[in-house]
Amino acid sequence: MDTSEIQAKVVEIIGRYAKNKEAAATATETTNILEDLKVNSARLVDVILDFEDEFDIEVEDDDADAVNTVGDAVALIQSKVA
Amino acid sequence: MTASSAAGTTLGPVEILELLPQQEPFRFVDEILEVDEDHIVATYRYRAEADFYRGHFPGNPVTPGVILLETVAQVGVVALGIYLVALAGGRDEVKRTLALFADAEVEFSGVVRPGDRVTVRATKVFYRRGKIRSEAEMTLDDGTVVCTATISGMGVRT
Numbered sequence: 001m002d003t004s005e006i007q008a009k010v011v012e013i014i015g016r017y018a019k020n021k022e023a024a025a026t027a028t029e030t031t032n033i034l035e036d037l038k039v040n041s042a043r044l045v046d047v048i049l050d051f052e053d054e055f056d057i058e059v060e061d062d063d064a065d066a067v068n069t070v071g072d073a074v075a076l077i078q079s080k081v082a
Numbered sequence: 083m084t085a086s087s088a089a090g091t092t093l094g095p096v097e098i099l100e101l102l103p104q105q106e107p108f109r110f111v112d113e114i115l116e117v118d119e120d121h122i123v124a125t126y127r128y129r130a131e132a133d134f135y136r137g138h139f140p141g142n143p144v145t146p147g148v149i150l151l152e153t154v155a156q157v158g159v160v161a162l163g164i165y166l167v168a169l170a171g172g173r174d175e176v177k178r179t180l181a182l183f184a185d186a187e188v189e190f191s192g193v194v195r196p197g198d199r200v201t202v203r204a205t206k207v208f209y210r211r212g213k214i215r216s217e218a219e220m221t222l223d224d225g226t227v228v229c230t231a232t233i234s235g236m237g238v239r240t
Contacts (some may be wrong), residue, residue: 042184045210048206048210061210
């Protein structure tokens, strides 16, 4: 799976929880998940669980805490699926 | 789950009720019948004298759906959450943590009258990074399902 495929899936997953649907539609790797997409912080657990299901990976809590942007999520997933 | 898990405590039903922060007139758990890492069963009888029946509805008291949802949350999120937090971090961790409602998907399928007793059965979907989600069903004593919900709460340090 290449980076653009991962990013498309990441954006789709985060988009489920984004209050700002317009920003979700045009998200790039620098888009901040909480601030730009207006995802409720309590939803980050849901996002991580969806990543685990979608990509068949396990994400440690410390790794999850370091995810702020779409690009952070893509890089994390890429390191796990590689 | 954390490094402090060595301090873990397995709480019983009575201890959980003692630690449940919700109190009268906003406590909707009378008795916990079963609890373990994966599920909880508890009962509550709606007090006929509860103030909300005066307005919901005059002359035709029906327990508000939001109160049924709160009841499900106190059992499936707060009480089960207390058990899980204690298991990982002991009583002190429970006392430092307040469980707040995060999200819910709910369906109501029956009417609950003043004096009715309900049983809530909740099964854990996940408990991670301080967030708990349960699937729950509320039934009347005759077995009628009155509410099904998927509910989540977030443990917040106070």
